[in-house]
Amino acid sequence: MTTVSSEAAQQDVQAYMQSVGKAARAASRQLARASTKMRNDALLAIAEQLGNSRESLAEANRLDMAAGRDSGLDAALLDRLELTPSRIDAMITGLREVAALPDPIGEISDMSYRPSGIQVGKMRVPLGVIGIIYESRPNVTVEAASLCLKSGNATILRGGSEALHSNLAIAECISAALASSGLDAAAVQIVNTADRAAVGELITMPDYVDVIVPRGGKGLIERISRDSKVPVIKHLDGNCHVYVDADADLTKALAITFNSKTHRYGTCNTAESLLVDAAIAEAFLPQIGERLKAAGVEIRGCDQTRRYLPDASAAAEADWFEEYLAPIIAVKVISGLDEAIEHINTYSSHHTESIVTENYTRARRFLTEVDSSSVMVNASTRFADGFEYGLGAEIGISTDKLHARGPVGLQGLTSQKYIVFGDGHIRG
Template sequence: MSHHIDSSSSQASSELARYMQALGARARAAASVLALADSGQKNAALACIGERLEAGREALKAANREDLALARERGLASALLDRLELTDARIDAMIQGLATVASLDDPVGAIDGLKRRPNGLRIGKMRVPIGVIGIIYESRPNVTVDAAALCLKSGNACILRGGSEASRSNALIGECVSLGIEDAGLPREAVQVVGTSDRAAVGELVRMRESIDLIIPRGGRSLIERVSEEAKIPVLKHLDGNCHVFVDASAELERALEIAFNAKTYRYGICGAMETLLVDVSIAEAFLPRIAERLIDHGVELRGCERARALVPSMLAASEEDWYTEYLGPTLAVRVVDGAEAAIEHINHYGSHHTDAIVTEHLARSERFLAAVDSSSVMVNAPTCFADGAEYGLGAEIGISTDKLHARGPVGLEGLTTQKYVVLGEGQLRG
């Protein structure tokens, strides 16, 4: 049984709404079964999905080739074509990812902080799945498997809406996932791939309050903003990573050089890459020319404030706009600041509350920076590029939340659960 509908026909919006509502109702029903499945059953499903993907490898590559051909016809940029492609190595990685998620601890059912009250009631919090999660993403078809695996292991049903350019690949991956889940005796509708490329489907999805508990958008700024604007359901979003490294007056010079260089150059395109370097005025003369030489040699373009340019004349002049910018490329803004308080103020004002670091040997300033910088990750003597679920020991991540509520920073299995109170009595009465 396939739930796909023809995306090329011009559907009445009520038909689309009915289709989406049906997806939601099936997800809700599957969620109540999945919430009570034990870890063994969920791990078995992950293994079965891997087997289905292995068995479907050639068909998957064929479907992906059709997606690629159509995308090329439509003139998709080569970076996007690259993301879209399913090579054997990428299919291997998808299957390996399933095994990784199976190896992670199951967070569901743990009871935290069970304490006895004066009247003898024992009260604690039990970790439970959220319910049904809607995930909206772009291009990369591997997200279909990664997201499905994390939701499944954390006991949540999910509805996945990938990019239209990957629709054939995603539909087939979704079929493998559902068959694998069924092989393990769990409801195949625990994971459903939206079977229409109609953009209006996203609008429906983010308003299905009755059947969806959380929306996770993964993609560019315009997708995230559209979802935030239209959603009637809680959204866990991942916005920009405009990350800073602040080199404090007390920083050990060689360490600061290594950290700043690594934070910028480990990978330009990740959200934890440093985008602005802040340098205390008292160490600027010793530090700035050296880091600048190393970065420029590496092909990084520097845009500095006036004091920075006085020390490194080859820098371009930074504009106000630069302090706000996530370059995601070989460009770096550089500013000389008067002490740690000025650095903190710059970060909280211009930053995106993602990840920010201080390099310092001064205890009180490290404590102050940790407390005062309002970001999802705050680091001392480490490069911002460490902001990543695997590096944090989460095993795998569904994304990095820049929201403040529920989950902040890299979101792993625990971030896909919530807690309910359990109250254990022996006939106590109130009043």
């Protein structure tokens, strides 16, 4: 891998990225025929290499941390950049867990005979080459690489430039492991330039890259989605809703609302809005108001909400769209299920919504009509997660409707092709 100086002309970055893409495409062909064992062995070998390289990883990370401090990165970014011993442990454990998951590749399903005599079905195959664009979190390098490798995809990883030393140290571990496992070194490549033009190239090489997975803030993801000439599997942040129906069980409503909001504030499956049927508002709102207040959660309510919760501030229109990622919740008293569905389909980010109700018909309507990637009855929105859903791993949560929707596990990194068995069959 060649280093490109920061003065590199645009053409140099383009030529470099083209060579990276070309090598990835070739590696993806080899990966498509690599056995389950070869791919799992490579994952375990990366784990071993990381374990043996704690010194050099720490040293590379110290360079990034020092440069980050010098350039005035804030505390949260520095925290994400740091490669602590326990984070290295977590990367190693993660690799072993991914190696132990069932292989999604090669699964043949739905084979059936047609009247013509041919037998038709589907075979699960890798997507090919996946480009991952993410911020300065070195542990994402290993996590993303492992899921792509497991699913038989070649990967081009473009992490934040602040983490370049750490990522290159990780890249050395990965290269050594791939070599020892007999896999093409280009099966996992880390973009070795801090030049931002590299991202522009990566997302406009449809001949070499099959899918882009951007991970990071909303701004990054929106920019990449707008400019990409390659399909993007997005996981955006979430404005998730809990709707407490007139027939809710109050105990469940309290537990689910409180857990959905307060279990963690910074996650995309945290509830940001609470809708309450007017018929149950008087019974429910004072109780949940008290619990949320005790937990330090600020309530921004509609006029009716503020009648029951005089301490609440007034919600503005913008609050219904807001993903706070903070101890704040928007609360609205509504006239019933129709308004709840209408409100959610209008303001939600289509991530996760939950109805609390004992009413069969309304539960069924909510499930059918709410247009979000996860729709729940009597459960906390915090369950919207690849591990909780049993996917074994998660590369993110997709709020798009095509291909993968909701938590995206290994299957989301695959495609299916049709396969046909004949015995000399021709079409009449």
